[in-house]
Amino acid sequence: MNHATTGAQPRRLRADAARNHQRIIEAAQHLFADRGLETTLDDVAERAGVGVGTVYRRFANKKELIAEVFEASVTEFGSAAEAAAAHPDPWEALVQFFEYACTHLAANRGFSEVMLELENDRERFALMRDRIKPTVAAIVDRARAAGALQPDIEASDFFALVHMVGALAEFAKPVTADLWQRYLAIGLNGVRGDTTPRRPLPVPPLTDEQVEQAKSHVCSGRKR
Numbered sequence: 001m002n003h004a005t006t007g008a009q010p011r012r013l014r015a016d017a018a019r020n021h022q023r024i025i026e027a028a029q030h031l032f033a034d035r036g037l038e039t040t041l042d043d044v045a046e047r048a049g050v051g052v053g054t055v056y057r058r059f060a061n062k063k064e065l066i067a068e069v070f071e072a073s074v075t076e077f078g079s080a081a082e083a084a085a086a087h088p089d090p091w092e093a094l095v096q097f098f099e100y101a102c103t104h105l106a107a108n109r110g111f112s113e114v115m116l117e118l119e120n121d122r123e124r125f126a127l128m129r130d131r132i133k134p135t136v137a138a139i140v141d142r143a144r145a146a147g148a149l150q151p152d153i154e155a156s157d158f159f160a161l162v163h164m165v166g167a168l169a170e171f172a173k174p175v176t177a178d179l180w181q182r183y184l185a186i187g188l189n190g191v192r193g194d195t196t197p198r199r200p201l202p203v204p205p206l207t208d209e210q211v212e213q214a215k216s217h218v219c220s221g222r223k224r
Contacts, residue, residue, distance in 0.1 A: 023048040024055055028069045032110025070114045081135040091148035091196055093139050101162045106169035106180040116163060147193045161187045174217040175210045178203050
């Protein structure tokens with residue numbers, strides 16, 4: 001009887017470890033999306049309801065946790081870029097990618113920060129960086145060659161526009177979650193070629209009251 005009990009114990013431990021691992025990942029996903037990469041491993045442990053030591057046994061540092069949390073998201077981002085590049089219409093291909101990027105980065109502060117780091121971090125997501133950049137460049141080059149874009153627009157302009165939209169989304173999130181859609185349309189209208197139709201602005205601008213509310217949230221966040 002004792003022998004059977006001893007043999008079952010490692011299975012329970014492995015199951016507990018797997019559950020803790022999942023709780024850590026889910027907590028990190030939530031915190032990174034809401035607070036960005038400034039989230040600490042201590043924050044993750046508190047959110048997951050586990051001891052700090054449990055998190056450090058799973059992840060030697062925050063960089064390892066970030067890589068696991070966002071690996072799938074970055075892979076999907078690369079796949080979305082390739083799907084957009086396959087669109088037969090050059091302008092619609094660009095719109096499809098831009099909308100996908102803004103939709104996902106506006107909703108996830110941490111993912112937005114990870115995408116910014118693709119250019120500079122030679123170790124983390126190096127393969128995805130090398131996959132995404134050429135694909136986006138091909139989308140932009142094709143749209144420009146078709147006359148759908150202004151002739152001096154480059155792929156790097158779109159990376160900047162995506163993150164500008166993401167920053168506006170982060171600012172406005174406490175008062176309205178949809179404002180980024182307005183600036184997505186403004187961005188596309190700003191780079192379109194002369195023969196490309198303008199996109200309607202689907203969301204009204206912030207009111208003066210909403211601007212003040214958003215500013216107060218920014219200030220309160222800095223005081224924490």
